[in-house]
Amino acid sequence: MSTAIDPHGDGATITLYRLHGCPYCELVVRRLERYDVPYRSRFVAGEHSRRNAVARASGTRSVPVVIDHERGVTMPESGRILEYLDRTYGDGVVDEKTASDGFDLVEFAPSAHPTEGDQAPDFTRPLVSEEYWKDTALSDLVARDGRVLLVFYPLNWGGKSVYWWDEIREREWGNELTVVGVGISQPFDHQRFIERRGLEHSLYSDPGNGVAERYDVVHDLDGMTGVSEPRPATFLIGDELTVDHAWVADEWPPSPPYDEIEANWTEQA
Structure with missing residues (x-):
């Protein structure tokens, strides 16, 4: 899915759709911060029926979802997102030992x-x-x-x-x-x-x-x-x-x- 670069004009490379208290969303947050990737958070409601914004953007109501505006990539599911961030913003190799970023993997x-x-x-x-x-x-x-x-x-x-x-x-x-x-x-x-x-x-x-x-x-x-x-x-x-x-x-x-x-x-x- 193609997405315009920085549509909000705040310098963020990535938009992260997340839920308060979601451990999988926190994994993504820690990885973004580790790689110093500029991002903005969009918090979703607890009820799936009220997650229309993320559904329109990604086709799913589950979170986390990231939209990489610079590369035109939209991606759901924490495991896939972490691998994408490692390969795109890290050294190009998925770091299995630190995959949890503070969680005991x-x-x-x-x-x-x-x-x-x-x-x-x-x-x-x-x-x-x-x-x-x-x-x-x-x-x-x-x-x-x-x-x-x-x-x-x-x-x-x-x-x-x-x-x-x-x-x-x-x-x-x-x-x-x-x-x-x-x-x-x-x-x-x-x-x-x-x-x-x-x-x-x-x-x-x-x-x-x-x-x-x-x-x-x-x-x-x-x-x-x-x-x-x-x-x-x-x-x-x-x-x-x-x-x-x-x-x-x-x-x-x-x-x-x-x-x-x-x-x-x-x-x-």
Whole structure:
């Protein structure tokens, strides 16, 4: 997409569309500042429906998005943006060691998780809603609702988890299919998280992280021997527990490809 050079006349090379409290936007900010790239910030609303400006500029309502006016480049998704900034304004090579700019970047080991066409492991755990919790098998959810998007996520209340669930809520995925989370928190903590974050989705309580082990998406926490949490991941599960789409993070902090995930389950509709 071609963009006029410095349309605002303030000397900024780049316009950054960002959201207050978004950790992925902060990654981009730190990279821009490291390379002394002049930029202006355009803060977007929390609700996707009110992000018309960034949608007109980039074709997506997700942030971060950068517009490089000097080179006529418009780019979404933090991972792609960081690589672009490294290659364009750095020394031309992506610096993997400093890719997080202040965040602890952790590369996950390769995973033998279920992939498209595999049968998802069935399990039964307490499924928690705002009102109550009940032992529920994944297969029963699929039999009832047809498709389930299973979302593995880290501890409740962490910034990344809060941002991830806020993004899912704003995208209104629950209007199209059943979305359920899998986390290691106890049922009562799940209930508090659901209530305070205004979630419309139920969460499986798996304190032993056994479900993540069966899906091979375990993340062992540094400095906490014997303690683990799920690696961020999503599995779209259909008839007979068939995996229709899978995404598993390969590093932390993760950059979930929301548009890709959404496109895959939309195509399956």
